[in-house]
Amino acid sequence: MSYISRLQAAVERTATAACVGLDPRFEQLPPDVIAAASGAPSGMPQIALAFEIFCKRVIDSVASLVPCVKPQAAFFEECGPDGTVALANVIRHAREAGLLVICDAKRGDIGSTAEAYARGYLAGEEASAAPWGADALTVNPYLGRDTLEPFVRVAQDRGAAIYVLVRTSNPGAGTLQDVTMADQTVYQRVAGIVEEMADATRGSDAYGCVGAVVGATYPKELVSLRAAMPHAPLLIPGYGSQGATAKDVAPAFAPDGQGAVINNSRALIFAYQRKDLVDKFAPDEWPMAIAHATGEMISALRSATGQAG
Amino acid sequence: MSYISRLQAAVERTATAACVGLDPRFEQLPPDVIAAASGAPSGMPQIALAFEIFCKRVIDSVASLVPCVKPQAAFFEECGPDGTVALANVIRHAREAGLLVICDAKRGDIGSTAEAYARGYLAGEEASAAPWGADALTVNPYLGRDTLEPFVRVAQDRGAAIYVLVRTSNPGAGTLQDVTMADQTVYQRVAGIVEEMADATRGSDAYGCVGAVVGATYPKELVSLRAAMPHAPLLIPGYGSQGATAKDVAPAFAPDGQGAVINNSRALIFAYQRKDLVDKFAPDEWPMAIAHATGEMISALRSATGQAG
Numbered sequence: 001m002s003y004i005s006r007l008q009a010a011v012e013r014t015a016t017a018a019c020v021g022l023d024p025r026f027e028q029l030p031p032d033v034i035a036a037a038s039g040a041p042s043g044m045p046q047i048a049l050a051f052e053i054f055c056k057r058v059i060d061s062v063a064s065l066v067p068c069v070k071p072q073a074a075f076f077e078e079c080g081p082d083g084t085v086a087l088a089n090v091i092r093h094a095r096e097a098g099l100l101v102i103c104d105a106k107r108g109d110i111g112s113t114a115e116a117y118a119r120g121y122l123a124g125e126e127a128s129a130a131p132w133g134a135d136a137l138t139v140n141p142y143l144g145r146d147t148l149e150p151f152v153r154v155a156q157d158r159g160a161a162i163y164v165l166v167r168t169s170n171p172g173a174g175t176l177q178d179v180t181m182a183d184q185t186v187y188q189r190v191a192g193i194v195e196e197m198a199d200a201t202r203g204s205d206a207y208g209c210v211g212a213v214v215g216a217t218y219p220k221e222l223v224s225l226r227a228a229m230p231h232a233p234l235l236i237p238g239y240g241s242q243g244a245t246a247k248d249v250a251p252a253f254a255p256d257g258q259g260a261v262i263n264n265s266r267a268l269i270f271a272y273q274r275k276d277l278v279d280k281f282a283p284d285e286w287p288m289a290i291a292h293a294t295g296e297m298i299s300a301l302r303s304a305t306g307q308a309g
Numbered sequence: 310m311s312y313i314s315r316l317q318a319a320v321e322r323t324a325t326a327a328c329v330g331l332d333p334r335f336e337q338l339p340p341d342v343i344a345a346a347s348g349a350p351s352g353m354p355q356i357a358l359a360f361e362i363f364c365k366r367v368i369d370s371v372a373s374l375v376p377c378v379k380p381q382a383a384f385f386e387e388c389g390p391d392g393t394v395a396l397a398n399v400i401r402h403a404r405e406a407g408l409l410v411i412c413d414a415k416r417g418d419i420g421s422t423a424e425a426y427a428r429g430y431l432a433g434e435e436a437s438a439a440p441w442g443a444d445a446l447t448v449n450p451y452l453g454r455d456t457l458e459p460f461v462r463v464a465q466d467r468g469a470a471i472y473v474l475v476r477t478s479n480p481g482a483g484t485l486q487d488v489t490m491a492d493q494t495v496y497q498r499v500a501g502i503v504e505e506m507a508d509a510t511r512g513s514d515a516y517g518c519v520g521a522v523v524g525a526t527y528p529k530e531l532v533s534l535r536a537a538m539p540h541a542p543l544l545i546p547g548y549g550s551q552g553a554t555a556k557d558v559a560p561a562f563a564p565d566g567q568g569a570v571i572n573n574s575r576a577l578i579f580a581y582q583r584k585d586l587v588d589k590f591a592p593d594e595w596p597m598a599i600a601h602a603t604g605e606m607i608s609a610l611r612s613a614t615g616q617a618g
């Protein structure tokens with residue numbers, strides 16, 4: 001089964017396209033998680049174990065609520081090899097819990113090197129087909145169209161997918177992405193490549209195995225990019241802590257509620273520290289705070305898109 | 310001491326700017342390396358161990374000949390967490406052998422996520438300052454100028470450096486890098502940002518802690534980019550198997566032979582399989598073939614640049 005068929009089924013089952021971002025930050029971890037990891041050697045092994053314990057409990061809290069999670073590789077890699085072991089364990093746990101996993105590692109390289117990344121990360125339908133076991137991977141297009149092709153081939157073979165960075169959510173995103181040639185910006189050119197690859201790989205699916213990362217923090221661009229890439233599944237970061245709302249992301253969806261997943265990291269996984277929730281949940285009730293915040297996001301998305309729960 | 314001071318001292322000591330690329334590929338490993346790794350559990354642990362054994366012996370063969378090595382993260386990551394443990398061990402071994410290590414991982418992300426990558430990879434002068442222990446890291450600029458800044462801050466703090474992808478060596482590099490706005494291409498704009506950051510971080514050094522990756526396979530662009538970034542140390546891939554020669558890369562250097570390192574991966578580390586060397590070295594003499602091929606490259610660079618040995 002293709003990635004998109006599996007994603008669409010999961011979105012239908014949960015009646016939401018919310019994606020929970022797994023961005024563990026040590027200084028924000030709940031005290032009981034720190035305590036549970038204290039048996040490991042101090043330093044990186046302890047931090048990595050705490051990340052693993054935390055993310056697995058986050059997964060358990062949201063597994064029945066959302067279709068997918070998005071671990072951010074950087075926070076795990078910051079712990080060195082111990083962290084990457086934790087990342088692989090977290091991905092496996094999420095897959096076993098029935099979630100799709102979009103590994104946010106923003107990889108990109110030339111030729112056979114790109115293929116090595118693709119084979120390592122993109123497992124697709126069979127989690128055991130690649131050591132990192134992900135369903136999808138975020139990919140950086142700067143090196144050029146030919147460097148996306150090895151990722152596309154592996155994704156198609158395995159029922160996996162890639163999300164190509166098109167318009168990112170950071171304040172300086174425009175530095176290169178907005179550079180204009182004749183009547184087209186760089187990000188529009190990337191969007192053109194993505195749509196071509198998405199259409200070429202979709203078979204009888206509505207969407208292909210090549211998607212796009214489009215930041216929710218630029219709502220106008222989101223509208224035009226949705227139109228420019230009708231066959232690309234979108235991964236939308238920027239919801240929550242970065243400021244974007246359900247109204248901002250509503251145009252990412254097709255009328256049937258498909259075509260995009262909306263990621264939210266900090267405002268969900270560290271919900272127990274949010275000003276509006278800190279009085280409602282005790283520190284050791286943080287998994288309940290996550291479930292509550294995820295439920296809120298799901299409701300907001302349903303209202304904004306007119307979908308029934 | 311800054312990265313550039315340490316690099317310049319190493320280039321002076323070895324009288325070359327050749328960099329040995331550590332791109333282990335299982336199907337090309339010598340039989341004795343495969344045999345030495347056969348005690349590990351089969352599959353990824355065995356491949357990762359073979360990569361580690363091979364790269365450590367490559368390092369031992371070239372440690373007295375060159376200033377630096379460049380491990381390619383993708384090949385290690387393809388083995389999953391086992392591979393990343395091997396990568397960290399390889400980097401540690403290279404540092405202990407007195408080599409500078411440029412980790413070729415082409416990372417890039419927004420804000421605090423970029424900082425996590427920087428803190429994880431960039432150790433700088435003290436190898437123990439970061440779990441991956443590298444002196445320098447390759448970085449992808451697509452996400453925008455603001456996303457380079459966390460890398461620059463960490464690099465400056467620790468006597469490390471980054472090499473920003475400007476013009477890559479692959480056939481399709483131009484897809485985005487050549488997009489032209491008014492009178493400037495995307496890669497020229499990236500070059501402008503790199504030069505600004507290099508100049509701002511160089512203090513009393515000739516070069517700053519922000520460098521540029523410029524492929525040797527586009528010699529004309531190399532000449533103009535060297536001129537456009539006088540204070541950026543260059544990392545030049547594409548020499549050897551990708552087709553570039555000593556003559557192509559000579560314009561990358563300042564008259565004193567500084568300012569650039571020239572990477573060569575496959576044509577050095579798998580020299581024992583090269584058509585022109587396969588009759589000169591038995592398979593188990595592969596470390597000698599590497600030393601021989603590295604010596605050849607060093608001589609070619611010296612001739613092309615008029616440097617004494």
